[in-house]
Amino acid sequence: MNTQEYINSGIVESYVLGLASPDEVQELMQQVKLYPEIKQAIEDFELAIEANFQQNATPVPAQVKSNLLSILEAEFAPVVSNDAIPNAAAKVVPFNTTAPPEAPTVKPLFNWQLLSAAAMLLFIVSACLNIYFYNAAKTSANQYQALLTERSSLQANIEVYQTKLEEMGNGMKTMLNPSMKVVKMPAVKGMEGNTATVYWDMTTKDVYVLNNALAPAAADKQYQLWAIVDGKPVDAGMLGDCAMLCKMKNIPNAQAFAITLEKKGGNATPQGTMYVLGKI
Amino acid sequence: MTQTQKLTEAQLIDALQQRQQAGFAYLYDNYSGAIFTIISSIVTDKELAADVLQEVFVKIWRSFDKYDASKAKLYTWMLNIARNTAIDTVRSKAFNNSQQNRELTEFVYENAGSVETNTDKIGLRKVVHTLKDEYKVLVELSYFQGFTQDEIAKMLDIPLGTVKTRLRAALIQLRTMIKP
Numbered sequence: 001m002n003t004q005e006y007i008n009s010g011i012v013e014s015y016v017l018g019l020a021s022p023d024e025v026q027e028l029m030q031q032v033k034l035y036p037e038i039k040q041a042i043e044d045f046e047l048a049i050e051a052n053f054q055q056n057a058t059p060v061p062a063q064v065k066s067n068l069l070s071i072l073e074a075e076f077a078p079v080v081s082n083d084a085i086p087n088a089a090a091k092v093v094p095f096n097t098t099a100p101p102e103a104p105t106v107k108p109l110f111n112w113q114l115l116s117a118a119a120m121l122l123f124i125v126s127a128c129l130n131i132y133f134y135n136a137a138k139t140s141a142n143q144y145q146a147l148l149t150e151r152s153s154l155q156a157n158i159e160v161y162q163t164k165l166e167e168m169g170n171g172m173k174t175m176l177n178p179s180m181k182v183v184k185m186p187a188v189k190g191m192e193g194n195t196a197t198v199y200w201d202m203t204t205k206d207v208y209v210l211n212n213a214l215a216p217a218a219a220d221k222q223y224q225l226w227a228i229v230d231g232k233p234v235d236a237g238m239l240g241d242c243a244m245l246c247k248m249k250n251i252p253n254a255q256a257f258a259i260t261l262e263k264k265g266g267n268a269t270p271q272g273t274m275y276v277l278g279k280i
Numbered sequence: 281m282t283q284t285q286k287l288t289e290a291q292l293i294d295a296l297q298q299r300q301q302a303g304f305a306y307l308y309d310n311y312s313g314a315i316f317t318i319i320s321s322i323v324t325d326k327e328l329a330a331d332v333l334q335e336v337f338v339k340i341w342r343s344f345d346k347y348d349a350s351k352a353k354l355y356t357w358m359l360n361i362a363r364n365t366a367i368d369t370v371r372s373k374a375f376n377n378s379q380q381n382r383e384l385t386e387f388v389y390e391n392a393g394s395v396e397t398n399t400d401k402i403g404l405r406k407v408v409h410t411l412k413d414e415y416k417v418l419v420e421l422s423y424f425q426g427f428t429q430d431e432i433a434k435m436l437d438i439p440l441g442t443v444k445t446r447l448r449a450a451l452i453q454l455r456t457m458i459k460p
Binding site for chain 2: 008009010011013014016017018019021029043045046047048049050051052053054055056057058059060061063064065067068069071072075076077079216
């Protein structure tokens, strides 16, 4: 196999950029074992890519670093500094056990040297245990804090969902109210797939609209509802980001409802394309 | 490990394997800017991009045992994690914003190219933008938008073989343009 040709085939760049298929990667790894110049080519391109990105580095908000150090705090290896273990140099004073010359040698009651050494050992062990337990306690405290934070964010999520559910429940009540006139709005010709429904309270004359399936509007556009009164379109409000039903303007009288796509904020008279139309 | 001490890649890798905070801090200080560039090339929203950067560094730290120095250099490995996370973020955001409950794959096909990615061309994306059109679109779709060659062939209605050879040629040209 022509190594130079292989190196210049684009496989090296594919691999480094993460675009090579598993088969291509496998073949490349095999070739690398045989030809060291391929490994060099890979490394050269990796360095070129890295240099390009370092030259074009983007400043990062400082918040990110502090967040990371906080999030990962419990996952870093504990730092044991050199003065963690206190200098326990105890003065060892041997107890003078010289007996009176005529008496036989008396066995000392306490071997002070041994006792001091044992005491020092116990002290060191105790100090080490203290450090260990302190770190463990600190880790637990941090984990506890992390849990508290997680819990309060979960709590916030629950509250958001509760509000949404409540909104949807209210929407359902409105739709099923017997005094509601349901006006289905099918798609006009050329706009197949779009539908919406108007719920018109015949006692209060409040109008609600349900977006069954309207194509998503672009960022600078918004759907607008119109009531057709005596042949003329009357603005009935803009369709916002409603959980279920959107409350629109109060319409005392109409023969039909229609929805057009206008600029964001709407127009006094319909300028945009009509999507759906429902006759009463 | 002091602030001013410069580490070799091997030393840095070692510090990270030992799970040392100083190693992580060094990694962040020296690489976050470069990593942020690829993320910002893909994620338009500045705040979201910062969130993604944070997510990426957590991923890098937590999956560090999977890093194989014999397969790629440290930056290459991190860059790929960042690119993939950024693409996943953009795709799931666009899907959530859509009011239509269609299959994700169907949505992704139909919105290829129109999914809101960063038009502010920085770094590598700026270089890609200077390639000729037929090369540019392939690198855009595969590298910055994450489509497989198979998907690209279907989307552009060209044979898979053409996609393969053209993409290779595009990358070779890209290499000559970024060579220091």
